[in-house]
């Protein structure tokens with residue numbers, strides 16, 4: 001999907017919500033465990049109930065890899081279901097990959113070609129030649145970790161390098177990489193106050209902002225400091241939406257949580 005198509009969807013749905021499909025078998029309703037594929041059954045129900053409220057889904061691959069081949073099959077079924085039934089929805093493989101170029105090319109093939117995701121999250125710390133193989137794919141986005149939502153973000157990402165914080169170096173330097181127009185960046189919702197400075201370096205890029213909901217990030221603050229003329233934000237919530245209920249009504253309860261965020265987004269977009 002192109003960036004323009006994503007922006008069109010945001011305007012149409014009045015939503016820049018991304019729902020994280022981080023499926024933990026211990027947290028899904030017990031009746032689903034009788035299904036052949038409980039993880040896919042859970043995802044399908046969540047997608048069916050929420051697809052009109054969000055513009056993106058983000059399965060974090062850890063929650064699938066943890067269940068071996070069955071987990072990977074559930075991931076494949078989920079992305080196929082989305083691509084077949086909701087091709088207008090933007091998909092993010094949250095895999096946080098990145099390796100020497102030769103290996104990164106294979107990660108890129110896995111997520112963009114084999115699975116058919118629109119984007120993948122990538123760690124920047126092996127540098128340009130580890131990221132450019134992802135950027136080579138047309139109409140696919142590489143979402144580079146910039147300033148993450150966790151406490152450990154302050155261990156390295158904010159250390160001073162060449163007179164500025166390391167995450168700012170990541171932002172500045174990555175702009176010079178080949179096909180850098182295919183970059184988006186991750187900035188945690190818990191770091192909203194940093195967004196004003198971040199926007200000085202990357203005014204036009206899209207940001208994936210996780211951390212609203214379970215991690216306590218604030219939607220209004222993120223929008224105040226991070227929104228640009230093209231919206232420029234995808235706000236992710238995973239646990240805060242998908243585990244709203246563990247009963248038979250889990251999908252409707254998830255839709256209510258998603259609707260709550262979407263209606264706040266509609267208000268912000270109208271201002």
Ligand SMILES: O=C(O)c1cc(=O)[nH]c(=O)n1[C@@H]1O[C@H](COP(=O)(O)O)[C@@H](O)[C@H]1O
Pocket residue numbers: 020022060094121147148149150186187188210211212213214215236237238239240
């Ligand atoms: O890349 C990410 O999506 C990510 C980056 C980050 O800085 N913080 C962060 O929480 N995430 C992911 O975003 C999701 C957040 O989930 P919840 O805290 O349940 O909403 C998880 O899949 C995290 O792995």
